[in-house]
Every structure is written in C-alpha cells, then in structure tokens.
Amino acid sequence: MANQAIDSNSPQFEEKKGIKAAIWIFSVVVLGLVIVMGKLPKPDIAPAFTKALPTLNAIINTCCFLTLIGSLIMIKKKNVNMHMRLNTFAMILSVFFLLSYVLYHVTNKEVSYEGDMKIVYYTILASHIILSGVSLPFILFSYYRGFIGDVVKHRKIVKFAYPVWLYVAITGPIVYLMLSPYYS
Secondary structure, three states, X not given: OOOOOOOOOOHHHOOXXXXXXXXXXXXXXXXXXXXXXXXXXXXXXXXXXXXXXXXXXXXXXXXXXXXXXXXXXXXHOOOHHHHHHHHHHHHHHHHHHHHHHHHHHHHOOOOOOOOOOHHHHHHHHHHHHHHHHHHHHHHHHHHXXXXXXOHHXXXXXHHXXXXXXXXXXXXXXXXXXXXXXXXX
C-alpha cells in the first residue's frame, strides 16, 4: 500500500485476469468444504495428535486477533510497511487455522456443548460460523487491494471486513473455551 490514496480507476490498478474469480471460487470451495466435512464419515479412532488441534486453533485465532489489532495501530501511526507485514502474517495464520480446522473436523467426531449457557454458546457459535463464511471473500479482496496498492478500494472494503474479521478471530477462542470441558 502506498501512503497516498490513488484513484482506483487508474490504469495501474488494472485487474489481473482471474483474481476476482479465484477469490470467489476459493471462498465457495472453503464454504462447501466446511459444510461437507461435517457429513463425512469419521475414523473410529482419530490420530492422537489431532486432539491438540482445537487448542492450537484457539491459539492461532487469538494470535490473528492480536495481529489485526497491531495492524490497525500501525496504519493509524502511518507505518504502512508494518501494517502490510502484519496483515500478511494474519493471512498466513488464517491459512494455518483453516488447514488445522479441516484436519480436526475430518478426523474427529463433533463435540457437543453440555453447559448451562446454551443460548449464549449457540448464539456466539452461529454468528461466528455465518460471519466467517460471509467475510472470507471480503477479507481476501481487501488484502488483494492493499497488496496491489489500491488504497481507495482497500479502505472501502476494510470498513466492513476488518471488524467482522476481528469478531470472528476472537469468538473462535471464546467458543473453544466454552466447549473445552467437553472434549474427551
């Protein structure tokens, strides 16, 4: 990202062929995978190492949340390079989270919440799931716009994508903490 906002219609921001389509296809594939993996047969015995993945996922989400806060602080301080680095790190964390999340859910049976705060738990869980699916393409588009230096469109998308990504990143660990007593 450049320090100056440049007109998004400038020829320097010509769309790379296929980027929009790739972002939408990736988003649909991830959403489809998350929906389908719940219906896949699970092994009778999950690999032992996968039992640690929910904890790892909560740690990754917490780190992503903190990285996003740091990214906001850096851009407010006009430290664009650190802002870009932190956003890239948040994207890398998110990729690792997605891989770990999928691995856990294709190898382990679902864990049910057995606590007394079911309405709170399921409200947080539902909003977390829905917003993570809805926000994915916008997060990817805002990252792409920032990466190519299209600050005007980046800022426009970030107004929606950033707070939603923050919410998703922090509600993941909250869901984990509420569900953790019920992992066997």
